[in-house]
Amino acid sequence: MLMGKLLSSPLPGEQAIFVLRQHWYRFFKVVVRYFLVAVIPFAVLWLMGRYYPVLWDKLFNDGLLEIFVKLLGSLYYLGVWVFFWDAWVDHYLDVWVVTNLRIFTYEQRGLFNRETSELRLGRVQDVSAKIRGLAATILDYGTVIIQTAGAEGYFSFDYVSRPHQVAEKIMKLVDEVKRHDGGNVEA
Template sequence: MTKGSKFIPEFSGQREDEEILMVLNKHWYTIAMPLAKGIVIIFLSFLIPIWTGFMGTIFSYAAGAIVYYLWIMFWIGYILYEYYQWYRDKFIITDHRIIDIDQKGLFTRRVSEIELDRIQNVTYTVAGFFQTLFNFGTVTIQSAGNNELTLRQIADPATYQREITTLVKKVTEDEPVSAEELLAFIKDKRI
């Protein structure tokens, strides 16, 4: 994919010669639990008053109706907030670097990056029953200078660990020098 393609849009801070290879979100399981919690609470908020016959009593008082609607709006807001957090957390892998965008709240974002040619070690971890069952985990990338970038809760971490390792090898392997180039270099140094 190239810069600004319709499938992978360009991003703020993208370099002119940089090609986006992958854009990853956290695994769907990480958003499923908060969404399920919010949906169940909203559903029960509608269902329990109807079952108990309490709905009429709630709405006979204006304050009760207001509190009831605020309760529903709170949980709708909770669902939207959790989805926003999940959607805005991204991992962007380009042909030059890996970028981790962490959305912290509505108005705070932390961006970390590591150049591919600085990467020294890439490991992955799948820990626990649900991570094993749904195949998601953590990819940890270590660079020269002891910097570390952690891609948490991504789907199929083994595949992405292999992909990143392959990219690093492509970027860091030196082109072999031909005999002609070596002779030309030696001649240039003699003169």
């Protein structure tokens, strides 16, 4: 089912070796951001009720302002919830599929903006991985960079779990393809 959905036209003998998604820590940062966005209005209202009770009374006991606050509050939280959902879909739909012949990258960049790239393993020249930062070192995620022989230059995938192992696996697949095709980079 996965192959059928992600690879619309697999080559003969093509098999998915692994599917990569971004590390959960990236989405965790999004969760924290949305949590703050949801909590800050409550904190402001709490501070207002405690230190500026006159303003509080005006906001919640004045007919028109009260209506504005309620309508905007409802719309705000609906917006925060739906945008949070969209952030999850965005995170979920960023996928790298590595097969024994090709690498596919699917990147969702907001609504109605999806980029798909395909790279034949025979065109890969070099694969490297880098881990930068404290969180990345502790949680073992980083960027995998694939240098290609084509005009594209390079492919990179951020927030990959265990990037060094992934780079090593991809390099092994590239070696296999090149050995099988006798060094023909157009394979």
